[in-house]
Amino acid sequence: MITIICDNCERELELEDKAAGTKVACPHCGDINRVPEASAEAAAPAPDKATAAGLPADSGPEQTVRTLRPCMVRARPLSFSGVALGMIAGLVGVVMGLSTEGRTWLAILGGFVAVVGFGVLFVWWLKTMSAALVITNKRTIQKKGILARSSSEVVHDNIRNIQIDQTFWQRVWGVGSIGISSSGQDGIEIQLNDLKGPGEIRKVIDLYRPL
Ligand SMILES: [Zn+2]
Known part of the structure; x- marks a missing residue:
């Protein structure tokens, strides 16, 4: 339905959609009124930029x-590699210290380095996950x-x-x-x-x- 106001008597006229773009005579006063064309906007809403990109509509x-979330490794690749290498070296120290007699100190030192490295990575990961x-x-x-x-x-x-x-x-x-x-x-x-x-x-x- 289209609703227009008569130019002459100012009464509301309810018309069929197909009357758009034509001229109609007012049933009350007989005045000829021009009915506006159906607008393109009303017929088809403008496509949404987001929908066009395959994302939820605006x-x-x-x-x-x-x-x-922030990247962990990409953000500081050198620091990450450094800590990871330190942990590996610490674990190698533990294995070597335990397998060689009289090298208990190496196992303790290696274990300490590995634990510290793990702690650093864990805190770093928590910080990353918190943002x-x-x-x-x-x-x-x-x-x-x-x-x-x-x-x-x-x-x-x-x-x-x-x-x-x-x-x-x-x-x-x-x-x-x-x-x-x-x-x-x-x-x-x-x-x-x-x-x-x-x-x-x-x-x-x-x-x-x-x-
Ligand atoms: Zn009228």
Whole structure:
């Protein structure tokens, strides 16, 4: 149904859809009214950028699009290799110390190095797992902490700037930091380092921005 207001008597006229683009006489006063064409927008809604990219639509209920965590190995490949090699050397020391008489000190030293190396990796892993960036079709949320959690968020419609920072070595390893600021408040509200493929992440968020 199409509803128009008569130009002359200003009464509401209810017409069939097929009357769009024609002229009709008002049943009340007889005045000829032009019925507007059915608009293209009403007929077929504009395709959604996100849907076109195979992601959840911008409209509709909130859905998680991506959950991202900082990289551990890629972020610091040299430190990671160093700690891993130290642990292996420590374990080799334990085996050699135990299999050779009079080398108990080597086994103790090796065991100590291996335990410290494991502790370092475990704390590092906990830190990595405690940070996350959750992108939904409405917002981007930064989460921090394991036991005590805090989060901050930016609504995609309010994003003013997405900043990506990569050092030379971060570019080589394909990681970087991403900072998102909104038009609502000053400064960067979301900042997460050591994310894999920061450019790709920005493209996903851009799909949900009114650009
Ligand atoms: Zn009329």
